[in-house]
Amino acid sequence: MLWSWLAGLGAAVAFLHFAQKLLFPYFWDDFRFLAKVVRNGIQVGLCQRRGQLLTVLDAFLSHAKRQPRKPFIIYEGVVHTYQDVDRRSSRVARVFLNHSSLEKGDTVALLMSNEPDFVHVWFGLAKLGCVVAFLNSNVRSHALLSCIRTCGPKALVVGADLLGTVEEILPDLPKDISVWGMKDSVPQGVISLKEKLSTSSDEPIPRSYHVVSSIRSTCHYIFTSGTTGLPKAAVVSQLQAMQGSAGLWAFGCTADDIIYITLPLYHSSGALMGIGGCVKLGATCVLKKKFSASQFWSDCKKYNVTVFQYIGELCRYLCKQPKREGEKDHQVRLAVGNGMRSDVWRQFLDRFGNIKMCELYGATEGNIYFMNHTGKIGSVGRTNFFYRLFFKFELIKYDFQKDEPMRNEQNWCSCVKKGEPGLLISPVNAKHPFFGYAGSYKHTKNKLLFDVFKKGDVYFNTGDLMVQDENFLYFWDRIGDTFRWKGENVSTTEVATVTGMLDFIQETNVYGVAVSGYEGRAGMASIILKPNKSLDLKKVYEQVVASLPAYACPRFLRIQDKMEMTGTFKLQKYRLVEDGFNPLKISDPLYIMDNLEKSYVPLTKEIYDQIMSGEIKL
Structure with missing residues (x-):
């Protein structure tokens, strides 16, 4: 009797296991991931109730005390232990204590490339309770001045290789900086x-200098393109910094991992998830000044890298490298990042081995995040009933002609059906706050949607279109006045402002066009010339190269006689984006940036064909 009962129980367990694998293949992955989320939330909540607000800096100081000789940063072959970084950052703090008037809560702007001193200065200022603003090292001229003025710093710290950039604007800096x-x-x-x-x-430095009274207090400004105008300073709270630092941990990284960071530290991915993630784990990071496709795998082998951070373009560059022997001979087991195209994803795994790609979705200033912990190709994250308890969002219908969300006769928005692209929005409330941007409230307000489904509700507008199937989300496209190129957000308004400074240009409409084989969209500027003025292609080239980061320079020009407007008097981009840059389909004159000629040159059918075949690289 007992044996038959046990046999029956075994059969039932086997059947349930088979059914689970067939009907709910990601059940245990979801369970473990959500258990981590819940546990982390409970720990943060308990600390808050006890009045113990432990920040990323506190976690670093704990590791420096517990494991002082463990390598924290490896840079160009030199090892910086947790103790080394602790002492060097204290030196930075002591300099500002003794030679400046900085006080707790003051903002300090940091303009520096990837190097250990970026972390030393960042942590040193944090020890004084200062808010650190990370400046994009590619930004220059009036855009750099705008960033500095926006965050209102008392001091500006500049890396040795960027002093020339700052010297150009020194006379225009506010006198109190x-x-x-x-x-x-x-x-x-x-x-x-x-x-x-x-x-x-x-x-x-005594802890009293940096102890925080609120988990929602500001600890960073990180600049983002936003949806209009020049870069804006996204407010990053202590809560967001801690959430960002938990990303690597949530994907399964441990203290034993060696994490390769080639992404710029002025972005939230490199700073909060990369450096902050290593701090949460007590792990080691290999910091690279700049990504190099030719040195990537040799660095991974040299330093025994087990995890690396990526953007989609980074992996595409690696796949474009000439094939070599032993490409699967490495210890990398995980890669964490965003923007990976499905075809590149498959090619990457086929070529470089069984690496779990952990795709995620989020924005520096956003209040909604997704993580694809299952490794499903093409997806940016999971979604089901249980996920929606923690990550609340909606996908609403969008009017591409009017460039705004659709509203019905009652002026309410409506959700798309599964499988249809919709604008991703997330409710803004006490549990899911949106901290916005420094400076004018209009920038913050522009990222919000009001009275969406009912009177008084407020939603964060991500500006991204997503598609949802049963349990996964997929990125579809970006809307509005930004597009991505070379892994960076490009502000169309900023590019239009720069080109509009030329005395022969009357109006510029900037947008991104899809190019076969590339992530994101390449910049294109549609231009109207002033009456009786002629186009000077060399001057256009010199203007954009001198005033814009390389990724923001428009690759193509289109000369039009007039601009189409939307019903709300915005420049029409939708049809232009659909037109692309094919000279056989467009009757207007077209030009392409030529760095050898240091000018724009006519975009011929031959050049177009070479771009599409990959012979010409953009």
Whole structure:
């Protein structure tokens, strides 16, 4: 009797296991992931109730005390232990304590490339309770000035290789900003931080300087293109910084992992998830000044890398490299990032081995995040009944002609059906706050939708179109006045402003066009010339190259006689985007950027065919 009962139980268990695998193949993956989310939320909640608000800096200081000799950063072959970074950052803090008027809560802007001193200065200022604003090292001229003015810093710290960029704008900087350079010999008007560090004490800074009273207090400004205009300073709270630092942990990384960071630290991916993620784990990171496709795998082998961060373009570049022997001979097991195209995803796995690709979705200033912990190709995240308890969102219908969400006769928005693209929005409330941008409230307001489904509700507008199947989400496209190219957000308004400074241009409409084989969209500027003025292609080239980051320079020009407008008097982009850049379909004159000629040159059918075949690289 007992044996037959056990046999029956075994058969039932086997059947349930088979049914689970067939009907709910991701059940245990989902269970483990959501259990982590719940556990992390409970821990944060308990700390808040006890008045113990433990920040990313607190986690770092704990590791520095517990494992002082463990490597934290490996940079160009040099090892910086947790103790090394702790002491060096304390030196930075001591310099500003003794030689500046900085106080807790003041903002300091940081303009520096990927290097250990980026972390030293960041953590040193954090030890004083300062808000650190990460400036994009590609931004220059009036855009850089705008970023600095927006976040209102008391001081600006500049890396040695970027002092020339700041020297150009020194006369225009607000007079109350002190400028510090990480170099012995600095321009007039700049203080040498490197010189003062050589004589500074590394005595620990009392915790009273950086203890936080609210988990929602600001700890960073990270600049993003937003939807209009120049880069805006997204407010990053202590809560967001801690959430970002939990990303690697949530995907299964541990303290034993060695994490390769080639993404820029001025972005939230490299700083909050990369460096912050290593801090949460107590892990080691290999920091690269700049991504190199030719050195990537040799670095991974040299430093025994087990995890790396990516954007879609990074993996595409790796797949375009000439094939070599032993490409699967490495220890990488996980890759965490976003923007991976399905075809590149498959090609990457086929070529480089069984690496679990952990795709995610999120924005620096956003209040909604998705994580694809299952490794399903093409998806940016999971969604089902249980996920919606923690990650609330809707996909609503969007009018591409009017460039705005659709509303019915009662002026309410409506959700799309499964399988249809819709605008991703997320409710803004006490549990899911939106901290917005520094400066004018209009920038924050522009990212919000009001009275969406009922009177008084408020939603964050991601500006992204998504498609949902039964349990997965897929990125479809971006809307509005930004598009992505080379892994960066490009502000169409900024590009149009720069080109509009030329005296022969009357109006510019900037948008992105799809190019076969590339992630994102390449920039295209549709231009109307002033009456009786002629087009100077060399001047257009010189203007955009001098004033814009390389990724923001429009690759194509289109010369039109008039601009089409939307019903709300916005420049019409939809038809232009659909037209693309094919000279056989477009009767207007077309030009392409030529870096060898240092000008724009006519876009012929031959050049177009070479772009489409991959002979010409953009």
